[in-house]
Amino acid sequence: MLLFLKFLLAHILGDFVLQSNKWVKDKEEKKIKSSKLYLHISIHALLLLILLEFKLNTYWLGLLVIVSIHFIIDLLKLYFQNDKTKRNWFFIDQLLHIIVLLLTTSIYQSLHIDFAKIFTQQNLLLIVALFLVTNVSGVIIKVFITQWSPETKINNDDSLAKAGRYIGILERLFVFIFILTNHWEAIGFLLAAKSVFRFGDLTSSKDRKLTEYILIGTLLSFGFAIIIGILYSYILNTI
Known part of the structure:
Protein backbone atom coordinates (compact mmCIF):
# COMPACT_ATOMS: atom_id res chain seq x y z
CA MET A 1 0.00 0.00 0.00
CA LEU A 2 2.86 2.37 0.85
CA LEU A 3 4.44 1.83 -2.55
CA PHE A 4 1.19 2.56 -4.37
CA LEU A 5 0.71 5.75 -2.34
CA LYS A 6 4.19 6.89 -3.40
CA PHE A 7 3.33 6.21 -7.04
CA LEU A 8 0.00 8.01 -6.64
CA LEU A 9 1.59 11.04 -4.93
CA ALA A 10 4.11 11.37 -7.75
CA HIS A 11 1.25 11.24 -10.26
CA ILE A 12 -0.81 13.87 -8.43
CA LEU A 13 2.15 16.23 -8.12
CA GLY A 14 3.18 15.75 -11.75
CA ASP A 15 -0.24 15.92 -13.37
CA PHE A 16 -2.04 18.48 -11.19
CA VAL A 17 0.37 20.48 -9.04
CA LEU A 18 3.42 20.97 -11.26
CA GLN A 19 1.68 21.27 -14.63
CA SER A 20 0.39 24.68 -15.67
CA ASN A 21 -2.40 25.49 -18.13
CA LYS A 22 0.21 26.90 -20.52
CA TRP A 23 1.89 23.50 -20.64
CA VAL A 24 -1.42 21.78 -21.36
CA LYS A 25 -2.23 24.19 -24.20
CA ASP A 26 1.26 23.79 -25.64
CA LYS A 27 0.91 20.01 -25.62
CA GLU A 28 -2.51 20.19 -27.25
CA GLU A 29 -1.23 22.46 -30.02
CA LYS A 30 2.14 20.83 -30.77
CA LYS A 31 1.44 17.29 -29.56
CA ILE A 32 4.51 15.08 -29.96
CA LYS A 33 6.63 18.09 -30.91
CA SER A 34 5.83 19.91 -27.68
CA SER A 35 8.82 20.39 -25.41
CA LYS A 36 6.41 20.68 -22.47
CA LEU A 37 5.32 17.08 -23.03
CA TYR A 38 8.87 15.81 -22.48
CA LEU A 39 9.39 18.19 -19.58
CA HIS A 40 6.17 16.88 -18.03
CA ILE A 41 7.35 13.27 -18.36
CA SER A 42 10.78 14.18 -16.98
CA ILE A 43 9.18 15.75 -13.91
CA HIS A 44 7.18 12.56 -13.35
CA ALA A 45 10.37 10.51 -13.54
CA LEU A 46 12.17 12.82 -11.11
CA LEU A 47 9.28 12.75 -8.64
CA LEU A 48 9.22 8.97 -8.73
CA LEU A 49 12.98 8.85 -8.13
CA ILE A 50 12.69 11.17 -5.15
CA LEU A 51 9.77 9.31 -3.56
CA LEU A 52 11.46 5.96 -4.18
CA GLU A 53 14.59 7.34 -2.51
CA PHE A 54 16.62 6.84 -5.72
CA LYS A 55 16.57 3.06 -5.28
CA LEU A 56 17.04 2.32 -8.98
CA ASN A 57 18.47 -1.12 -8.32
CA THR A 58 15.12 -2.14 -6.82
CA TYR A 59 12.54 -0.08 -8.72
CA TRP A 60 14.08 0.50 -12.16
CA LEU A 61 11.50 -1.71 -13.91
CA GLY A 62 8.54 -0.04 -12.20
CA LEU A 63 9.87 3.41 -12.95
CA LEU A 64 10.42 2.49 -16.60
CA VAL A 65 6.91 1.04 -16.92
CA ILE A 66 5.16 4.02 -15.30
CA VAL A 67 7.07 6.71 -17.18
CA SER A 68 6.93 5.08 -20.62
CA ILE A 69 3.25 4.14 -20.42
CA HIS A 70 2.40 7.57 -19.00
CA PHE A 71 4.00 9.08 -22.11
CA ILE A 72 2.03 6.77 -24.42
CA ILE A 73 -1.29 7.47 -22.67
CA ASP A 74 -0.74 11.23 -22.77
CA LEU A 75 0.19 11.04 -26.44
CA LEU A 76 -2.90 9.01 -27.33
CA LYS A 77 -5.08 11.52 -25.52
CA LEU A 78 -3.51 14.45 -27.36
CA TYR A 79 -4.14 12.88 -30.77
CA PHE A 80 -7.60 11.42 -30.19
CA GLN A 81 -9.34 14.07 -28.09
CA ASN A 82 -11.25 17.01 -29.56
CA ASP A 83 -13.32 19.85 -28.14
CA LYS A 84 -16.35 17.59 -27.67
CA THR A 85 -14.51 14.61 -26.18
CA LYS A 86 -11.87 16.43 -24.12
CA ARG A 87 -13.74 15.93 -20.86
CA ASN A 88 -14.23 12.20 -21.52
CA TRP A 89 -10.59 11.77 -22.43
CA PHE A 90 -9.51 13.48 -19.23
CA PHE A 91 -11.27 10.83 -17.12
CA ILE A 92 -10.11 8.00 -19.40
CA ASP A 93 -6.55 9.29 -19.15
CA GLN A 94 -6.62 9.45 -15.35
CA LEU A 95 -8.27 6.03 -15.03
CA LEU A 96 -5.60 4.44 -17.24
CA HIS A 97 -2.85 6.07 -15.20
CA ILE A 98 -4.29 4.70 -11.94
CA ILE A 99 -4.58 1.21 -13.46
CA VAL A 100 -0.93 1.36 -14.52
CA LEU A 101 0.10 2.41 -11.01
CA LEU A 102 -1.83 -0.49 -9.50
CA LEU A 103 -0.36 -3.01 -11.94
CA THR A 104 3.14 -1.67 -11.38
CA THR A 105 2.68 -1.96 -7.63
CA SER A 106 1.72 -5.62 -8.12
CA ILE A 107 5.21 -6.25 -9.54
CA TYR A 108 6.64 -5.67 -6.08
CA GLN A 109 3.74 -6.36 -3.76
CA SER A 110 0.79 -8.73 -4.02
CA LEU A 111 -2.45 -6.81 -4.35
CA HIS A 112 -5.15 -8.82 -2.65
CA ILE A 113 -8.67 -7.41 -2.64
CA ASP A 114 -10.92 -8.89 0.01
CA PHE A 115 -14.37 -8.49 -1.53
Whole structure:
Protein backbone atom coordinates (compact mmCIF):
# COMPACT_ATOMS: atom_id res chain seq x y z
CA MET A 1 0.00 0.00 0.00
CA LEU A 2 2.86 2.37 0.85
CA LEU A 3 4.44 1.83 -2.55
CA PHE A 4 1.19 2.56 -4.37
CA LEU A 5 0.71 5.75 -2.34
CA LYS A 6 4.19 6.89 -3.40
CA PHE A 7 3.33 6.21 -7.04
CA LEU A 8 0.00 8.01 -6.64
CA LEU A 9 1.59 11.04 -4.93
CA ALA A 10 4.11 11.37 -7.75
CA HIS A 11 1.25 11.24 -10.26
CA ILE A 12 -0.81 13.87 -8.43
CA LEU A 13 2.15 16.23 -8.12
CA GLY A 14 3.18 15.75 -11.75
CA ASP A 15 -0.24 15.92 -13.37
CA PHE A 16 -2.04 18.48 -11.19
CA VAL A 17 0.37 20.48 -9.04
CA LEU A 18 3.42 20.97 -11.26
CA GLN A 19 1.68 21.27 -14.63
CA SER A 20 0.39 24.68 -15.67
CA ASN A 21 -2.40 25.49 -18.13
CA LYS A 22 0.21 26.90 -20.52
CA TRP A 23 1.89 23.50 -20.64
CA VAL A 24 -1.42 21.78 -21.36
CA LYS A 25 -2.23 24.19 -24.20
CA ASP A 26 1.26 23.79 -25.64
CA LYS A 27 0.91 20.01 -25.62
CA GLU A 28 -2.51 20.19 -27.25
CA GLU A 29 -1.23 22.46 -30.02
CA LYS A 30 2.14 20.83 -30.77
CA LYS A 31 1.44 17.29 -29.56
CA ILE A 32 4.51 15.08 -29.96
CA LYS A 33 6.63 18.09 -30.91
CA SER A 34 5.83 19.91 -27.68
CA SER A 35 8.82 20.39 -25.41
CA LYS A 36 6.41 20.68 -22.47
CA LEU A 37 5.32 17.08 -23.03
CA TYR A 38 8.87 15.81 -22.48
CA LEU A 39 9.39 18.19 -19.58
CA HIS A 40 6.17 16.88 -18.03
CA ILE A 41 7.35 13.27 -18.36
CA SER A 42 10.78 14.18 -16.98
CA ILE A 43 9.18 15.75 -13.91
CA HIS A 44 7.18 12.56 -13.35
CA ALA A 45 10.37 10.51 -13.54
CA LEU A 46 12.17 12.82 -11.11
CA LEU A 47 9.28 12.75 -8.64
CA LEU A 48 9.22 8.97 -8.73
CA LEU A 49 12.98 8.85 -8.13
CA ILE A 50 12.69 11.17 -5.15
CA LEU A 51 9.77 9.31 -3.56
CA LEU A 52 11.46 5.96 -4.18
CA GLU A 53 14.59 7.34 -2.51
CA PHE A 54 16.62 6.84 -5.72
CA LYS A 55 16.57 3.06 -5.28
CA LEU A 56 17.04 2.32 -8.98
CA ASN A 57 18.47 -1.12 -8.32
CA THR A 58 15.12 -2.14 -6.82
CA TYR A 59 12.54 -0.08 -8.72
CA TRP A 60 14.08 0.50 -12.16
CA LEU A 61 11.50 -1.71 -13.91
CA GLY A 62 8.54 -0.04 -12.20
CA LEU A 63 9.87 3.41 -12.95
CA LEU A 64 10.42 2.49 -16.60
CA VAL A 65 6.91 1.04 -16.92
CA ILE A 66 5.16 4.02 -15.30
CA VAL A 67 7.07 6.71 -17.18
CA SER A 68 6.93 5.08 -20.62
CA ILE A 69 3.25 4.14 -20.42
CA HIS A 70 2.40 7.57 -19.00
CA PHE A 71 4.00 9.08 -22.11
CA ILE A 72 2.03 6.77 -24.42
CA ILE A 73 -1.29 7.47 -22.67
CA ASP A 74 -0.74 11.23 -22.77
CA LEU A 75 0.19 11.04 -26.44
CA LEU A 76 -2.90 9.01 -27.33
CA LYS A 77 -5.08 11.52 -25.52
CA LEU A 78 -3.51 14.45 -27.36
CA TYR A 79 -4.14 12.88 -30.77
CA PHE A 80 -7.60 11.42 -30.19
CA GLN A 81 -9.34 14.07 -28.09
CA ASN A 82 -11.25 17.01 -29.56
CA ASP A 83 -13.32 19.85 -28.14
CA LYS A 84 -16.35 17.59 -27.67
CA THR A 85 -14.51 14.61 -26.18
CA LYS A 86 -11.87 16.43 -24.12
CA ARG A 87 -13.74 15.93 -20.86
CA ASN A 88 -14.23 12.20 -21.52
CA TRP A 89 -10.59 11.77 -22.43
CA PHE A 90 -9.51 13.48 -19.23
CA PHE A 91 -11.27 10.83 -17.12
CA ILE A 92 -10.11 8.00 -19.40
CA ASP A 93 -6.55 9.29 -19.15
CA GLN A 94 -6.62 9.45 -15.35
CA LEU A 95 -8.27 6.03 -15.03
CA LEU A 96 -5.60 4.44 -17.24
CA HIS A 97 -2.85 6.07 -15.20
CA ILE A 98 -4.29 4.70 -11.94
CA ILE A 99 -4.58 1.21 -13.46
CA VAL A 100 -0.93 1.36 -14.52
CA LEU A 101 0.10 2.41 -11.01
CA LEU A 102 -1.83 -0.49 -9.50
CA LEU A 103 -0.36 -3.01 -11.94
CA THR A 104 3.14 -1.67 -11.38
CA THR A 105 2.68 -1.96 -7.63
CA SER A 106 1.72 -5.62 -8.12
CA ILE A 107 5.21 -6.25 -9.54
CA TYR A 108 6.64 -5.67 -6.08
CA GLN A 109 3.74 -6.36 -3.76
CA SER A 110 0.79 -8.73 -4.02
CA LEU A 111 -2.45 -6.81 -4.35
CA HIS A 112 -5.15 -8.82 -2.65
CA ILE A 113 -8.67 -7.41 -2.64
CA ASP A 114 -10.92 -8.89 0.01
CA PHE A 115 -14.37 -8.49 -1.53
CA ALA A 116 -15.97 -9.98 1.57
CA LYS A 117 -14.86 -6.90 3.51
CA ILE A 118 -15.99 -4.55 0.77
CA PHE A 119 -19.48 -5.94 0.21
CA THR A 120 -20.53 -5.97 3.83
CA GLN A 121 -24.13 -5.36 4.90
CA GLN A 122 -23.25 -1.84 6.09
CA ASN A 123 -21.45 -0.92 2.86
CA LEU A 124 -24.23 -2.26 0.64
CA LEU A 125 -26.77 -0.33 2.70
CA LEU A 126 -24.74 2.85 2.18
CA ILE A 127 -24.48 2.25 -1.57
CA VAL A 128 -28.23 1.71 -1.84
CA ALA A 129 -28.91 4.86 0.19
CA LEU A 130 -26.57 6.95 -2.00
CA PHE A 131 -28.29 5.78 -5.19
CA LEU A 132 -31.69 6.50 -3.65
CA VAL A 133 -30.57 10.01 -2.65
CA THR A 134 -29.02 10.85 -6.01
CA ASN A 135 -30.51 9.07 -9.03
CA VAL A 136 -33.73 7.48 -7.78
CA SER A 137 -34.96 10.60 -5.97
CA GLY A 138 -34.16 12.75 -9.00
CA VAL A 139 -36.21 10.55 -11.31
CA ILE A 140 -39.18 10.39 -8.92
CA ILE A 141 -39.16 14.18 -8.44
CA LYS A 142 -38.97 14.75 -12.19
CA VAL A 143 -41.87 12.39 -12.87
CA PHE A 144 -43.93 13.94 -10.06
CA ILE A 145 -43.53 17.62 -11.00
CA THR A 146 -43.57 17.40 -14.80
CA GLN A 147 -47.36 17.60 -14.65
CA TRP A 148 -46.92 21.22 -13.48
CA SER A 149 -43.98 22.19 -15.69
CA PRO A 150 -44.68 25.81 -16.67
CA GLU A 151 -44.26 26.86 -20.29
CA THR A 152 -42.17 29.88 -19.31
CA LYS A 153 -39.56 27.56 -17.88
CA ILE A 154 -39.22 25.72 -21.18
CA ASN A 155 -39.41 28.63 -23.59
CA ASN A 156 -37.17 31.01 -21.70
CA ASP A 157 -34.50 28.80 -20.15
CA ASP A 158 -31.04 30.40 -20.01
CA SER A 159 -29.66 27.97 -17.43
CA LEU A 160 -26.75 25.62 -17.98
CA ALA A 161 -27.49 22.23 -19.50
CA LYS A 162 -28.54 19.72 -16.81
CA ALA A 163 -27.57 22.24 -14.11
CA GLY A 164 -30.80 21.69 -12.19
CA ARG A 165 -30.21 17.95 -12.08
CA TYR A 166 -26.70 18.28 -10.67
CA ILE A 167 -27.76 20.95 -8.19
CA GLY A 168 -30.47 18.62 -6.93
CA ILE A 169 -28.04 15.71 -6.58
CA LEU A 170 -25.52 17.81 -4.69
CA GLU A 171 -28.06 19.34 -2.33
CA ARG A 172 -29.52 15.92 -1.47
CA LEU A 173 -26.04 14.54 -0.85
CA PHE A 174 -25.27 17.46 1.46
CA VAL A 175 -28.52 16.93 3.37
CA PHE A 176 -27.81 13.20 3.64
CA ILE A 177 -24.31 13.87 5.02
CA PHE A 178 -25.63 16.48 7.46
CA ILE A 179 -28.12 13.94 8.85
CA LEU A 180 -25.45 11.25 9.22
CA THR A 181 -23.17 13.67 11.07
CA ASN A 182 -26.10 14.96 13.16
CA HIS A 183 -25.82 18.55 11.90
CA TRP A 184 -29.48 19.35 11.34
CA GLU A 185 -28.85 23.09 11.60
CA ALA A 186 -26.75 22.86 8.43
CA ILE A 187 -29.81 21.69 6.51
CA GLY A 188 -31.61 24.92 7.42
CA PHE A 189 -28.55 26.90 6.35
CA LEU A 190 -28.45 25.06 3.01
CA LEU A 191 -32.16 25.65 2.40
CA ALA A 192 -31.74 29.35 3.25
CA ALA A 193 -28.73 29.65 0.96
CA LYS A 194 -30.61 28.09 -1.94
CA SER A 195 -33.58 30.37 -1.29
CA VAL A 196 -31.29 33.41 -1.51
CA PHE A 197 -29.89 32.30 -4.87
CA ARG A 198 -33.36 31.45 -6.13
CA PHE A 199 -34.82 34.73 -4.89
CA GLY A 200 -34.24 36.41 -8.25
CA ASP A 201 -36.13 33.67 -10.10
CA LEU A 202 -39.01 33.86 -7.66
CA THR A 203 -39.36 37.65 -7.59
CA SER A 204 -38.52 38.62 -11.17
CA SER A 205 -40.91 36.09 -12.65
CA LYS A 206 -44.47 37.21 -13.19
CA ASP A 207 -45.52 33.60 -13.58
CA ARG A 208 -46.88 32.33 -10.28
CA LYS A 209 -46.72 28.78 -11.63
CA LEU A 210 -42.94 29.02 -12.02
CA THR A 211 -42.55 30.11 -8.39
CA GLU A 212 -44.70 27.23 -7.16
CA TYR A 213 -42.87 24.82 -9.48
CA ILE A 214 -39.47 25.78 -8.00
CA LEU A 215 -40.75 25.56 -4.43
CA ILE A 216 -42.32 22.13 -4.95
CA GLY A 217 -39.12 20.80 -6.52
CA THR A 218 -36.96 22.18 -3.72
CA LEU A 219 -39.16 20.87 -0.92
CA LEU A 220 -39.44 17.44 -2.53
CA SER A 221 -35.68 17.28 -2.98
CA PHE A 222 -34.98 18.15 0.66
CA GLY A 223 -37.83 15.92 1.83
CA PHE A 224 -36.53 12.84 0.02
CA ALA A 225 -33.00 13.41 1.32
CA ILE A 226 -34.22 13.81 4.91
CA ILE A 227 -36.44 10.72 4.79
CA ILE A 228 -33.70 8.55 3.23
CA GLY A 229 -31.14 9.89 5.72
CA ILE A 230 -33.37 9.09 8.71
CA LEU A 231 -34.23 5.61 7.38
CA TYR A 232 -30.57 4.86 6.66
CA SER A 233 -29.52 5.92 10.18
CA TYR A 234 -32.31 3.86 11.75
CA ILE A 235 -31.55 0.70 9.73
CA LEU A 236 -27.80 1.09 10.30
CA ASN A 237 -28.36 1.18 14.07
CA THR A 238 -30.52 -1.94 13.99
CA ILE A 239 -28.21 -4.23 12.00
